[in-house]
Amino acid sequence: MEEVMDGAMQAVDGALDNAKSAMDTAIDRIKKEVNLQKLKSDSMCQLKTAHNWQEEKEKVEDPDAPSYFWRAHTVTVLLVMICLLVYTALFETPVEDSTYNGKKGFVAALFFWVTLGMTIMPDGPFLRPHPALWRFTFALGIFYELLLIYILFQTPGDARKLLKYIDADLGEPIPEKNYAGNCKLYDGDNEDPWHNIKDKVDIFIVAHLAGYWCKTLIFRDWWLSTVISIMFEFMEYSFEHQLPNFSECWWDHWILDVIICNGGGTILGIYTLRYLSMKTYHWRGLYEIPTYRGKIKRFFGQFSPHGWIEFTWNPLSSFERWIAIVCLIIGFLITELNTFYLKFVLWIPPNHLLNPVRLLFILLWGAVCLRETFQLLDDPECDKLGRQSWVMLAIIVTELLICIKFGWATMTKPLPHHIALWWVLGAALLLIYTVVRFYLLKPNHIPKPEKENIRMGSPVNTPEAEYKDFPGENSPSLPLAEPSPSQPGLFQDQNREDKKDL
Numbered sequence: 001m002e003e004v005m006d007g008a009m010q011a012v013d014g015a016l017d018n019a020k021s022a023m024d025t026a027i028d029r030i031k032k033e034v035n036l037q038k039l040k041s042d043s044m045c046q047l048k049t050a051h052n053w054q055e056e057k058e059k060v061e062d063p064d065a066p067s068y069f070w071r072a073h074t075v076t077v078l079l080v081m082i083c084l085l086v087y088t089a090l091f092e093t094p095v096e097d098s099t100y101n102g103k104k105g106f107v108a109a110l111f112f113w114v115t116l117g118m119t120i121m122p123d124g125p126f127l128r129p130h131p132a133l134w135r136f137t138f139a140l141g142i143f144y145e146l147l148l149i150y151i152l153f154q155t156p157g158d159a160r161k162l163l164k165y166i167d168a169d170l171g172e173p174i175p176e177k178n179y180a181g182n183c184k185l186y187d188g189d190n191e192d193p194w195h196n197i198k199d200k201v202d203i204f205i206v207a208h209l210a211g212y213w214c215k216t217l218i219f220r221d222w223w224l225s226t227v228i229s230i231m232f233e234f235m236e237y238s239f240e241h242q243l244p245n246f247s248e249c250w251w252d253h254w255i256l257d258v259i260i261c262n263g264g265g266t267i268l269g270i271y272t273l274r275y276l277s278m279k280t281y282h283w284r285g286l287y288e289i290p291t292y293r294g295k296i297k298r299f300f301g302q303f304s305p306h307g308w309i310e311f312t313w314n315p316l317s318s319f320e321r322w323i324a325i326v327c328l329i330i331g332f333l334i335t336e337l338n339t340f341y342l343k344f345v346l347w348i349p350p351n352h353l354l355n356p357v358r359l360l361f362i363l364l365w366g367a368v369c370l371r372e373t374f375q376l377l378d379d380p381e382c383d384k385l386g387r388q389s390w391v392m393l394a395i396i397v398t399e400l401l402i403c404i405k406f407g408w409a410t411m412t413k414p415l416p417h418h419i420a421l422w423w424v425l426g427a428a429l430l431l432i433y434t435v436v437r438f439y440l441l442k443p444n445h446i447p448k449p450e451k452e453n454i455r456m457g458s459p460v461n462t463p464e465a466e467y468k469d470f471p472g473e474n475s476p477s478l479p480l481a482e483p484s485p486s487q488p489g490l491f492q493d494q495n496r497e498d499k500k501d502l
Contacts, residue, residue: 208261216269
């Protein structure tokens with residue numbers, strides 16, 4: 001009987017051991033499957049992005065950061081500002097001129113606001129030549145938007161009178177130049193047969209070339225620059241019945257503008273981008289360089305990017321990104337149109353200093369805006385619009401509203417019938433392509449974008465990827481990209497020093 005009981009107990013113990021072993025095996029398989037699915041999910045997430053943003057989260061430190069010129073000096077700036085206000089209030093001799101006092105007070109308030117912004121506003125994504133420069137542009141962007149809002153609430157006549165505070169010559173009607181008078185390339189009936197070409201060649205040729213060089217640099221993509229260049233020529237065709245300045249000869253549109261000026265600027269931008277992407281960014285503190293020649297080279301290097309990130313826009317990778325890129329192109333086209341319509345409604349001559357100053361700041365704001373937009377589209381952890389992008393969108397919309405309000409009679413002129421038909425056809429084709437590409441022919445897998453080469457700070461060696469096996473199993477068999485000498489693996493550890501690229 002005892003033997004039977006012992007056998008039964010052994011059988012029960014064996015069954016319990018087998019059940020425990022089976023439970024442990026099942027738990028191990030569940031953990032293994034969870035880890036496999038996590039690896040698949042992470043790999044698919046990485047395939048969606050053109051840049052591994054997680055590796056750029058560490059704080060950027062410039063080699064010269066501990067130096068005097070890289071500290072904020074908030075207390076010093078506050079004391080200097082208070083001393084200036086005390087001197088103005090108590091020691092300066094008052095002037096009985098309301099116009100002079102108004103201008104001086106306005107400039108002082110602007111100076112106080114910009115200085116405050118340079119001192120206490122947070123840094124943006126760009127670092128060079130100094131973070132204070134980009135804080136300055138951001139503060140000035142906020143001031144410009146506030147000024148636009150104030151102008152929006154004025155009448156056209158009062159708004160033009162306000163510009164006389166800047167320059168007494170402003171606020172006067174200006175004639176619009178028509179570039180489509182005689183479109184003969186060679187006019188044999190004239191003393192100078194090439195007079196048509198010479199008449200079209202002016203300072204704006206250089207402005208076009210430099211402008212598209214800069215556009216290519218901030219887009220970091222020749223395709224977007226070319227699309228905007230061609231689309232703007234169609235915009236000029238469409239609105240030449242509103243502004244005579246848009247009326248040009250066919251060869252002025254497509255040869256001088258698109259091919260020579262815009263195309264030349266885009267090609268220069270491509271070569272500049274290629275140089276910046278191939279450059280090794282190895283920074284040393286100015287005081288660590290022993291030779292004067294090295295110090296001078298380092299000083300001028302301060303005006304180059306701190307690092308470089310390729311903008312891989314991938315507009316066809318998803319419906320959301322496609323819509324974002326289309327909206328980006330529309331926004332830049334509206335910005336270009338605002339330049340011409342603001343001159344028209346506010347009576348600002350084309351060669352006045354206000355025009356290039358505005359374009360310069362639009363360029364600086366646009367560079368930061370595009371950097372923030374690219375991260376918003378590409379970084380899975382970035383879920384909000386950047387500060388500069390917010391202000392830039394507000395500026396574009398406010399400028400457009402000023403143009404519509406002050407130039408209502410001009411901007412409400414209907415499009416010619418044939419032009420309207422072409423725009424309807426273009427919009428229909430765009431809509432059809434979007435539906436077919438992202439709904440009817442929606443891919444079942446996520447396309448893999450090209451990975452850009454990123455050079456940040458000092459060059460570092462990248463260790464080879466290590467694939468760790470799960471307990472009790474060999475390396476997982478996943479449909480992931482294999483590491484190659486030309487392209488790092490998905491799980492490759494890369495040590496970079498900086499997260500900011502400019």
